[in-house]
Amino acid sequence: MDDDAPRQADVAREHNRQAWDARVRKRQRFTQPAADEDLARPQEQIDTLWLGDVAGKRLLCLASGGGRQSILYAAAGAIVTVVDLSREMLALDRQVAAERGLDVRTVETSMEDLSMFAAGQFELVVQPVSTCYVPDVTLVYRQVARVLVAGGLYVSQHKQPASLQAAVQASPLGYELLEPYYRSGPLPPVAGSPHREHGTLEFLHRWEDLLGGLCRAGFVIEDLVEPLHAKPDAAIGTFAHRSRYLPPYVRIKARRLADATPVGGRLWTPGAS
Numbered sequence: 001m002d003d004d005a006p007r008q009a010d011v012a013r014e015h016n017r018q019a020w021d022a023r024v025r026k027r028q029r030f031t032q033p034a035a036d037e038d039l040a041r042p043q044e045q046i047d048t049l050w051l052g053d054v055a056g057k058r059l060l061c062l063a064s065g066g067g068r069q070s071i072l073y074a075a076a077g078a079i080v081t082v083v084d085l086s087r088e089m090l091a092l093d094r095q096v097a098a099e100r101g102l103d104v105r106t107v108e109t110s111m112e113d114l115s116m117f118a119a120g121q122f123e124l125v126v127q128p129v130s131t132c133y134v135p136d137v138t139l140v141y142r143q144v145a146r147v148l149v150a151g152g153l154y155v156s157q158h159k160q161p162a163s164l165q166a167a168v169q170a171s172p173l174g175y176e177l178l179e180p181y182y183r184s185g186p187l188p189p190v191a192g193s194p195h196r197e198h199g200t201l202e203f204l205h206r207w208e209d210l211l212g213g214l215c216r217a218g219f220v221i222e223d224l225v226e227p228l229h230a231k232p233d234a235a236i237g238t239f240a241h242r243s244r245y246l247p248p249y250v251r252i253k254a255r256r257l258a259d260a261t262p263v264g265g266r267l268w269t270p271g272a273s
Helices: 005-025 036-040 069-075 087-100 137-147 161-165 207-216 239-245
Strands: 058-062 079-084 104-108 122-127 148-159 219-225 249-256
Touching: 005 087, 036 069, 058 069, 058 137, 069 079, 069 087, 069 104, 079 087, 087 104, 122 137, 137 148, 137 207, 148 161, 207 219, 207 249
Parallel strands: 058 079, 058 122, 079 104, 122 148
Antiparallel strands: 148 249, 219 249
8 A cells, every 4th residue: 555545545535425425415326225115025135145044143234324235134134233434324224224113233434444343243244336435445354354253254246347447438449448457546537427426436446456355354255246237238328238348346255264364465476576
């Protein structure tokens, strides 16, 4: 991490806190609480394939305020804590939990700082797409490793780097790469993109950090999927059409090893000095 990284993280944190508070007030995408029909059958809306039966499990919804994730897992019987840096997003969780008679603990903090939790406090950690809002994803992984029990599961979803590199609209040549893969600092702002959240600061994370960083933090990757959003008959320029060429997300199932001590150093490759 470069010398300016801590300041960059502070700037991104405060900027994104304000951006998500504003998105809630405007009722924009990803700020809609769980609907009645979803809560009628919560097991159909949550991940039971990877997580199994969550009833009675100590579960952390990480960086996932908004009145949906935490509510669905609580309705399925989990003992839920939800963390988010946006107090407006967390207010939605508290509101819906009160309306439904569900017990959900809310904690306002960044995904990079889980110091208020004890080591091994959770059995499951679930994180929707949100690591794109922090400059260093490996800091998040280390925090998660500390608060998970040995053998606990961490299911996270991330924006794929190539999707963040590419143009929003297709040119005659297709969706061209506009941003370098090896870069620092936040991505340039973009308007009208279904792949980005307008008004936020987002960061591209390379695969060596998304996957290698997870392993070095003390996890073993058990499965990986690319959620399908492509449609063969989608109109050019739509989310579904672009997803045919650039899958937007990756979802990772990782298990915390008994010894989750972060591993230092870098992977050796031919020609490396």
